[in-house]
Amino acid sequence: MNQLLQISLSGVASFSVISAIFLFVYLICKCKNKSQRLEQTLPQTHPRQTTSGHATDELSSNSITAGESASFDPCLQEVSMAELNEATNNFNPKLIIGDGSFGLVYKAKLANGVTVALKKLSPDAFQGLREFRAEMETLGKLRHKNIVKMLGYCMSGPDRVLIYEFIEKGSLDEWLQDLPSLPPELSEGHWISPLSWRLRVKIVKGVANGLAFMHGLDTAIVHRDIKSSNVLLDNNFEAHIADFGLARSIEGAHSHVSTQAAGTMGYMPPEYRNGYTAASVKGDVYSFGVLMFEVATGKRPNWPVRDDGCELWMVEWAKKRMSENKHLEVIDTSIPKESLRDDEVYNFMKVAKLCTSEKPKERPLMSEVVDMLNSVAS
Structure with a gap:
């Protein structure tokens, strides 16, 4: 009898424990569903925006979930x-x-x-x-x-x-290389077309002034991709440096080391092409010198030029002609020769040659380039 009672009591206890567990699970699920239904009835909230449009610290520092x-x-x-x-x-x-x-x-x-x-x-x-x-x-x-x-x-x-x-007249590259493809509203007007020698000198001076400003800041900014397509011209043919996608800030005379490819073939300084990844103001100076040669010759720096049966890069070709005292022969043939002064062209090309020195230490600072251009070209 006692054994039968013990078995009965044991069964009742087991049933009670199992029932309690099921009841506990049921209550948890019911509360969770209620909470979810309550959230669905409430208005959705987003990270608060400041008046300047910046999201608060509720946003992750490496992602954007709101405008x-x-x-x-x-x-x-x-x-x-x-x-x-x-x-x-x-x-x-x-x-x-x-x-x-x-x-x-x-x-x-x-x-x-x-x-x-x-x-x-x-x-x-x-x-x-x-x-x-x-x-x-x-x-x-x-x-x-x-x-x-x-x-x-x-x-x-x-x-x-x-x-x-928005800069009205498009890029310098278009005016040097693709003039026939320019829209009529850009290529027509009282300005000489193609670009006269005076306008070309004016544009080069403008780029030099802009670069000198960037390099002269307390924390210098290096552009790293100076080229004709990154120079925009306004209605007065004033130059505006554009596209700072590769730009880097550097402290004083120091350089910024980056694993990111910098520059465009033809404009890239030799130290960049050889795997040197430090961005410096002297790299911009080299690219500017290439731009000067392009503006003067009307030839793309990344296209070879045939010379006495050989093919040379444009900068090499221009320097070779200068050494032979044939600097007027490299000037864009669309520029009337009567508008050119021999000494002015030579001094202009001399600045370009100095900027494109193979050794960075031999290149001038952009502030020095501005002074030289002001003295050699009126």
Whole structure:
């Protein structure tokens, strides 16, 4: 009898324990479902935005989950990615006006009537959010008549778009190399076309002034991709340096070491081509010297030139002609010879030759180049 009672009591206890466990699980599930239903009835919240458009620290430092924008110029007020999409018809390829480093450039007219250039960065250009903001803040403060203004930027999800002032007459490369393909509104007018010698000298001086300004800052900025397609011309043919996709800030005379490829073949200084990755002001000086030769000769620096049955790179060819006292023979044939002064052309080419010295230490500073150009070309 006692044994039967013990068995009964044991069964009742087991049943009670199992029932309690099932009841506990049921209550947990019921509370969880209730919580989920409650969340669904509440309005969704997003990380709070400041008045400047920056997300608060609720956002991860390396990702963007909400729209963000910043303005560096009074002409650009609050702007959203939705407005930029509308202004470009969802970045229609028909509005592309350039192909800069790490992205395509589009022409767009904003809702406030301001025409701008929008550079939509490719995924290859992405970096940490904090680093990106810091670089944009630095470039957004650059104000010089020979540097394209960065007006602001806009980000949403994976998309990052830089907003620049629109420069009317396109790139120097187009005016030197592709004049027949320029739209009628750019190639017509009272200006001499193709570019006269005086206009070419003016453009070169403008680029020199812009670079000297960048290199002379307390924290120097090295462009690292000076070339004719990165020089834009306004209605007065004033030069504006554009596309700072490879630009780096450096302290004083120091250099910035980077594993990122810098520059464009033909303009790249020999130390870059040989694997030296430190960005320095002297690298910009070399590229500027190549640009000077291109402006004078009208020939692309990355295309070979035939000379006495041999093929030479444009810079080598121009230097060889100079050594033979045939510097006038390298000048673009579209420039009337009667408009040229022998001594002025020679001194202009001499500056270009000095800038393209093989050894960085032998190249002048851009401030020195400005002084030389002011003295050799009126």
